[in-house]
Amino acid sequence: xxxxxxxxxxxxxxxxxxxxxxxxxxxxxxxxxxxxxxxxxxxxxxxxxxxxxxxxxxxxxxxxxxxxxxxxxxxxxxxxxxxxxxxxxxxxxxxxxxxxxxxxxxxxxxxxxxxxxxxxxxxxxxxxxxxxxxxxxxxxxxxxxxxxxxxxxxxxxxxxxxxxxxxxxxxxxxxxxxxxxxxxxxxxxxxxxxxxxxxxxxxxxxxxxxxxxxxxxxxxxxxxxxxxxxxxxxxxxxxx
Numbered sequence: 192x193x194x195x196x197x198x199x200x201x202x203x204x205x206x207x208x209x210x211x212x213x214x215x216x217x218x219x220x221x222x223x224x225x226x227x228x229x230x231x232x233x234x235x236x237x238x239x240x241x242x243x244x245x246x247x248x249x250x251x252x253x254x255x256x257x258x259x260x261x262x263x264x265x266x267x268x269x270x271x272x273x274x275x276x277x278x279x280x281x282x283x284x285x286x287x288x289x290x291x292x293x294x295x296x297x298x299x300x301x302x303x304x305x306x307x308x309x310x311x312x313x314x315x316x317x318x319x320x321x322x323x324x325x326x327x328x329x330x331x332x333x334x335x336x337x338x339x340x341x342x343x344x345x346x347x348x349x350x351x352x353x354x355x356x357x358x359x360x361x362x363x364x365x366x367x368x369x370x371x372x373x374x375x376x377x378x379x380x381x382x383x384x385x386x387x388x389x390x391x392x393x394x395x396x397x398x399x400x401x402x403x404x405x406x407x408x409x410x411x412x413x414x415x416x417x418x419x420x421x422x423x424x425x426x427x428x429x430x431x
C-alpha cells in the first residue's frame with residue numbers, strides 16, 4: 192500500500208485559503224453611500240424662502256403673484272428657464288436674468304424694454320417696443336409718436352413705414368398717425384429742426400413716394416405738405 196504524504200501537490204497547485212476582506216474596505220463604500228443619502232435628504236428640504244424682483248418699478252399683479260407662489264417650492268424642482276420666460280411675458284420687460292441664491296432666495300432681474308416710440312394711453316404716454324407691444328408708462332412722449340394704432344401688429348407695421356421714410360429722406364419722423372388702414376399721416380422734421388413736413392403715405396411705398404425721395408435728394412424747393420399715396424400722382428405744397 193502506498194501512502195501519500197501531505198505534500199503530494201506542489202505549492203503552486205495547492206488551493207489557497209480565502210482572505211478576509213479588510214473592514215476598512217467595507218466601511219468606506221458604506222460611509223460614502225450614507226453621506227450621499229444625507230446630502231440628498233438635506234437638499235430635498237431646500238425650499239424657496241423669498242423672491243426678489245429687481246430692475247423694474249413694477250410688474251403686473253399676475254406675474255408678481257406667480258412668483259410669490261414659488262415660495263415653499265422645492266429648489267431641486269425649480270426650472271430657472273421657466274421663471275425667466277414668465278418674467279419676459281411682461282411687455283415692459285427687456286433682458287431678464289434669473290438666479291438662485293442659496294439657501295433659498297430667487298432673484299429676478301428685469302431690464303426695462305427699450306422704447307422705440309410712444310403711444311397715447313388714457314391721459315399719458317406708454318413706451319412702444321420694437322414688436323409693437325406697449326411697454327409701460329412714460330413721463331412724456333418719445334419720438335416717433337404712434338397714434339390711431341390700436342393693435343400691436345399695426346404698430347409694428349407703422350415702425351416699418353417710419354424706417355422707410357427716415358431712410359428715404361434722412362429726416363426724423365416725429366409722428367405717424369393712422370387715418371385709415373390705407374392712409375398714414377406722417378410728420379417729419381429736417382436736420383436743421385426748422386421745418387416740419389407732413390406727408391400722407393400708403394402702407395407700401397408707391398411710385399409717387401419714390402419720386403418724392405428723388406426730389407428731396409436733388410434739393411428741390413422745400414415742401415411742408417405732400418400726398419404720396421398714389422402710383423401716378425404726386426401732390427406737393429411748397430413752403431411759402
